[in-house]
Amino acid sequence: xxxxxxxxxxxxxxxxxAFGFKWARRDTYESEAIKRNHxxxxxxxxxxxxxxxxxxxxxxxxxxxxxxxxxxSFSALLLFGQRLAEHDYIGVDISDxxxxxxxxxxxxxxxxxxxxxDLMRVPLPDASADLIFSEGVLHHTDSVRGAILALTPKLRRxxxxxxxxxxxxxxxxxxxxxxxxxxxxxxxxEAAWEALKPxxxxxxxxxxxxxxxxxxxxxxLLGIPKGPVNLQRLFYWxxxxxxxRPDMTLEEMNHVNFDWYRPLNCIRSTPEEIRAYCAEAGLDxxxxxxxxAGITVVARRA
Numbered sequence: 001x002x003x004x005x006x007x008x009x010x011x012x013x014x015x016x017x018a019f020g021f022k023w024a025r026r027d028t029y030e031s032e033a034i035k036r037n038h039x040x041x042x043x044x045x046x047x048x049x050x051x052x053x054x055x056x057x058x059x060x061x062x063x064x065x066x067x068x069x070x071x072x073s074f075s076a077l078l079l080f081g082q083r084l085a086e087h088d089y090i091g092v093d094i095s096d097x098x099x100x101x102x103x104x105x106x107x108x109x110x111x112x113x114x115x116x117x118d119l120m121r122v123p124l125p126d127a128s129a130d131l132i133f134s135e136g137v138l139h140h141t142d143s144v145r146g147a148i149l150a151l152t153p154k155l156r157r158x159x160x161x162x163x164x165x166x167x168x169x170x171x172x173x174x175x176x177x178x179x180x181x182x183x184x185x186x187x188x189x190e191a192a193w194e195a196l197k198p199x200x201x202x203x204x205x206x207x208x209x210x211x212x213x214x215x216x217x218x219x220x221l222l223g224i225p226k227g228p229v230n231l232q233r234l235f236y237w238x239x240x241x242x243x244x245r246p247d248m249t250l251e252e253m254n255h256v257n258f259d260w261y262r263p264l265n266c267i268r269s270t271p272e273e274i275r276a277y278c279a280e281a282g283l284d285x286x287x288x289x290x291x292x293a294g295i296t297v298v299a300r301r302a
Contacts, residue, residue, distance in 0.1 A: 008094065008118050008142065014185075015140050015263040016095040021189040022262070023072040023097035028255035033247040039078045042135065045289045045296035046079070046162055057160060057298075058083060063130035067091045068119050068151055068163075069137025073101035076133055077108065084110050090129070094118050119147050126153045134163040136294075139267040145277045152281040155301045161283060164296045168268040169237070170223025176240035181261050192262050193254065200254040203242030206232035237292055271295055 008016070023029075047053040065084070067076045070091030077084070089112035091101050098114040105112045117123055119134075119141055132155055134147075141147040144165055155161055168174070180199070184192040211231040218226045224238050232244050243256040260266070271290050274297060278285050283299035290296075 008120075011264040012094065012118070012142050015265040018189060018192075018258075018262040019071060019093075019140070020095035020097050021193075022255065022258055023074075023095070023100050025251075025255065026072070026100070028251045029072075029074060031248075031252060033245075034252060035078055037245070037247075038075070042075065042079050045164065045291070046287070046298060048287070054079070054083070057131065058087065063087045064128060065089050066122070066124070066129035066132045066151075066154060068122070068132055068134040068147075069093055069140070070101050070114070071095070071097045071137075073104055073112070075135035077104065077110075079133070079135075082110075084112070089113070090115065090124070092117050092119065092122050092124075120150045122151065122154055124154055127156045129154050130156055130159045132159070132161040132163075134161070136164050136166075138163055139165045139269070140263050140265045141267075142265060144267050144269055144273075145280070148277045148281050148283070152283060152301060157301055159301050160286075161299050161301070162297070164294055165274065166266065166268045167290065167292065167294045168270050169292075172222050173238055173240060174268070177261070177266075180240060181264065181266065184261060185264065189262070193258055196257045196261060197250070197254055199240070199242050200250060200257050203232060203236070203244040203253065203257075204250070206235055206242070207244035207246065269295065 043049060043051055065080070065087050067073060067089065070076060070093045073091050076089070076091070091098060091112055091114045093116060096116065098116045102112070102114045115123060119137070132151055134151070138144045138147040152161065184195050187195060209231060212228050213231050213234055214228045215224060215226045218224070222238060236242060241257060241260050243253045245253065271288065274295050275285065278297065278299050282302050284302050285297055285299045287298040288295065
């Protein structure tokens with residue numbers, strides 16, 4: 001287990017640098033198609049498809065929302081939208097992307113407080129947040145368990161923590177993903193971005209084929225279930241991540257692949273592990289959405 005008493009380790013510093021680079025490329029994630037798709041996915045995972053459920057979470061007066069690992073505040077601005085004008089938003093991120101987040105808030109006429117800090121040592125008093133939001137961030141720390149344990153004290157009793165973490169995949173996908181991550185590690189961010197483009201183009205080629213494969217029976221050795229599956233998705237879920245969406249450009253899809261492969265801190269967890277971490281932190285899970293990609297949790301501090 002990593003020691004979280006000192007400064008962030010080398011992997012955490014590299015991860016911070018990767019995300020500072022990624023979020024600065026605003027043209028690769030701000031299209032209407034990307035925002036629409038991501039909002040729909042978050043609404044499904046956190047709210048069971050009902051946007052009104054978010055109003056219920058924020059009911060009872062002005063709340064303090066801590067966006068733990070805000071990046072460019074992309075997810076928070078999508079999910080909470082103009083509700084942020086009615087509450088106090090604090091965005092914390094270890095990377096310099098907090099400057100991008102602050103600029104995006106200003107462009108939308110919203111106010112917020114932005115802090116560049118490690119999530120293991122957020123410089124806020126305990127019990128100061130009513131809601132902690134951490135979309136796709138905890139797995140980029142040195143320890144998912146450590147991050148949950150470090151953040152929970154910042155939450156008031158009865159407050160809620162909403163977070164999403166990567167789920168552990170099948171053996172071939174895990175091996176290939178780590179192989180690619182190690183292969184691009186020596187490169188600088190720009191070179192790593194370019195090195196991933198052939199993989200992104202392969203994902204596009206597979207997707208454009210629009211071919212369905214009927215897997216005749218379960219393949220337990222590789223974690224592949226039986227049944228019909230699109231060829232691109234079969235490759236995506238069980239070989240390596242080569243993202244594809246027909247309504248996205250090459251650069252936008254490459255952004256998604258860079259997000260996955262570039263950070264050295266990229267922990268994958270099982271649902272059982274996440275349940276155990278929440279129990280240890282004193283979080284009562286109210287909703288857990290488990291998908292192939294990851295695990296989404298809405299939990300209340302007891």
